[in-house]
Amino acid sequence: MPKPGPRTTYRYSRDFKATAVRLSQLPGVAVRDVAASLYIHPFMLSRWRKQAREGLIMTKGVAVDKAVAAELKELRKLKKAYEQLRLEHDLLKKAIAFTSDRKARSSRSSHINKGRTR
Template sequence: MAKTNGPARIKQYSLEFKLRAVQLSDQPGVLIKDVADSLCIHPFMLSVWRKQVRDGELMGDPPPLLPQEAAELQRLRDVERQFKRLQMEHDLLKKLSGLPPIEG
């Protein structure tokens, strides 16, 4: 078993990064999990930041949302919606054919 020397390192995020993450997660139809995954952070961390903004602990103006960011979020929502529909259709066809459904 490997030993660690010294205390564990904790990544520090800038106020701008936190506010941008909260701003992205506040977009309609966007899931916290998807934003967290795209930023390589844990969804719980993003939820904490969202609560801190609501409670006034994190304050500031996030940089404006760029048009390409909004377009990418919309594209992600569309792809996820299409994927869910296709997955339901696939599972229905599998049931009808008598084969076990795929796990996803």
């Protein structure tokens, strides 16, 4: 349930918006990652990107900190590697379950036949 009272609205400077847009335009960096690192909603950053395309926010001449850009690129690379490992892990779990099920079925039939003699 929402809190009673007026809603808090944050105002961001044009420089902050321009820097956020520039960071999101770096190759290999996702808008979602930039928004998360700046603690803003991805929709807000997308809206700022649209405003920059329309010329309402000027991004020319805005310096992007090299360390921040490198960190965002590294974060993107790590997320991709994590997703790959998670998929491999899920596949291995399925393979183990499949082989365990086959072993259980084959061992049941061999145990049943051992007790019978003709």
